[in-house]
Amino acid sequence: MKLEKLQALYKQLNQEVQEVPVKGSRPLIIAGRIAGFIHPEAILALQNKDYFKQDELAIYLAEVAVPKAILNEILLDVALSLRAAGLTRAWRDELLHVYAEGITIGQIERAAMRPLGLLTQAIHLNGWTPDGDIYLQLRASTKAFDPNKWDTLVGGLLNAEDSVTEGLIRESEEEAGLSQSDLKLRTPIRSILRMRRRLPEGYQLEDILV
Incomplete structure (x- = not known):
């Protein structure tokens, strides 16, 4: 070629390959930073978690000043909850960086990236x-x-x-x-x-x- x-x-x-997220998706804020666009089914799977908050603007996971080790524990629970809800494909037991506003804030299972719309x-x-x-x-x-x-x-x-x-x-x-x-x-x-x-x-x- x-x-x-x-x-x-x-x-x-x-x-x-320049598409907007599916209808019902919301901006996702993790530890106070813009990180992705969460799918509506993922919102339903996580909405009863203690670390979950929402308003008319966005979905929020974890507090702003949460230590990185605690944030990674939260992100692990997020991934496992999405898997339990049948929202992940090809679980890999492989961690990827979570990027937010140009910096790395944590790590999460690869299969959870797309439901959360993470980079x-x-x-x-x-x-x-x-x-x-x-x-x-x-x-x-x-x-x-x-x-x-x-x-x-x-x-x-x-x-x-x-x-x-x-x-x-x-x-x-x-x-x-x-x-x-x-x-x-x-x-x-x-x-x-x-x-x-x-x-x-x-x-x-x-x-x-x-």
Whole structure:
């Protein structure tokens, strides 16, 4: 696939992945900071919790000055409550950072990100031939999302243990069998897009890093 065609596809797809949250979603404030857009079914699942508050503007989880260790306990309970309500997909026992207003405030199970509309970061690696063609990989039929579809050579979510570079190295080895030395000629990692997409389980708010 040539660069010109990729640029045209990028322009088209960029327009298709800029959606507002599903009707009934509310802004989500965690520990006093704007963090996401909570799905209406997630609101129902959490509304009787002691740490849950709401007004005409937003949904609030946890107090403003809550210590980070306590906040992570609350976020664990949030994730387990969403799972008990049948609102999570593909539980991974994998923690992701919770970002709010540009900083990391805690960690939560990966499967809880979409019902809460929390920001995730996806790291990708493109591989090009000398003639300008791009390598693609076919997603496995067992993938929870977009099985049997074409994807970048490497792609995956950054978890709470990764730096951006560490995440790229890990995903490159897992998905393409590439070692760190194979990545020496890569270009600097940069953000190319913030995706906003409705999903059956919630809202995908995701920075695409390449």
